[in-house]
Amino acid sequence: xxxxxxxxxxxxxxxxxxxxxxxxxxxxxxxxxxxxxxxxxxxxxxxxxxxxxxxxxxxxxxxxxxxxxxxxxxxxxxxxxxxxxxxxxxxxxxxxxxxxxxxxxxxxxxxxxxxxxxxxxxxxxxxxxxxxxxxxxxxxxxxxxxxxxxxxxxxxxxxxxxxxxxxxxxxxxxxxxxxxxxxxxxxxxxxxxxxxxxxxxxxxxxxxxxxxxxxxxxxxxxxxxxxxxxxxxxxxxxxxxxxxxxxxxxxxxxxxxxxxxx
Numbered sequence: 001x002x003x004x005x006x007x008x009x010x011x012x013x014x015x016x017x018x019x020x021x022x023x024x025x026x027x028x029x030x031x032x033x034x035x036x037x038x039x040x041x042x043x044x045x046x047x048x049x050x051x052x053x054x055x056x057x058x059x060x061x062x063x064x065x066x067x068x069x070x071x072x073x074x075x076x077x078x079x080x081x082x083x084x085x086x087x088x089x090x091x092x093x094x095x096x097x098x099x100x101x102x103x104x105x106x107x108x109x110x111x112x113x114x115x116x117x118x119x120x121x122x123x124x125x126x127x128x129x130x131x132x133x134x135x136x137x138x139x140x141x142x143x144x145x146x147x148x149x150x151x152x153x154x155x156x157x158x159x160x161x162x163x164x165x166x167x168x169x170x171x172x173x174x175x176x177x178x179x180x181x182x183x184x185x186x187x188x189x190x191x192x193x194x195x196x197x198x199x200x201x202x203x204x205x206x207x208x209x210x211x212x213x214x215x216x217x218x219x220x221x222x223x224x225x226x227x228x229x230x231x232x233x234x235x236x237x238x239x240x241x242x243x244x245x246x247x248x249x250x251x252x253x254x255x256x257x258x259x260x261x262x
Contacts, residue, residue: 011069081100
């Protein structure tokens with residue numbers, strides 16, 4: 001008999017994060033960490049981004065190791081992320097597509113987004129037949145990437161499960177007055193007071209600490225998702241597990257992956 005784990009989630013390295021949500025097991029959803037790769041500092045060690053200055057051969061080996069934890073025959077849709085709102089349908093043709101979210105509704109296929117402070121957001125139908133993962137920096141969040149991802153589902157937003165992956169926390173996400181004003185101006189009057197509470201004034205004039213998790217929750221609540229899960233992590237604080245562009249300047253990327261298992 002084979003010694004391979006019966007549950008594909010058991011193949012994931014123990015340091016990686018498994019999405020804890022009440023979704024059918026056919027959805028494999030997880031976040032990689034810095035552990036388990038071959039890249040050298042400052043990209044140590046499991047950097048999955050080809051666009052950050054790391055050695056191409058090292059990134060390719062890291063991506064091979066990522067694919068190794070997935071069942072044979074599974075394909076991943078890779079993206080060229082542009083901080084926009086385009087939702088890409090996952091395909092198995094090996095092409096990299098431009099977008100900031102991947103929608104998956106075919107078994108044996110999956111998608112991922114790469115981040116190093118921006119917010120990765122997982123979506124799934126309760127029956128596990130449909131899923132998505134989105135990349136939400138503040139620009140994409142403001143422009144509606146989460147709403148665009150919700151709109152790709154035939155399900156009502158309130159019937160979906162949503163989980164926030166690791167992102168820069170409100171302890172470190174400093175932004176200017178123009179960012180706060182952009183969010184408040186874009187919100188309906190009923191949300192403006194709540195949005196204002198997502199920005200805490202610092203001792204530096206015109207600077208605020210923004211709560212990206214709260215901002216995303218408010219947008220999702222307004223779109224009909226009552227209770228997103230997750231949040232509470234900070235990529236800047238957790239140097240051991242997560243890359244952070246804001247902290248390090250030169251940084252690798254970790255991946256938030258969602259697959260519909262065959």
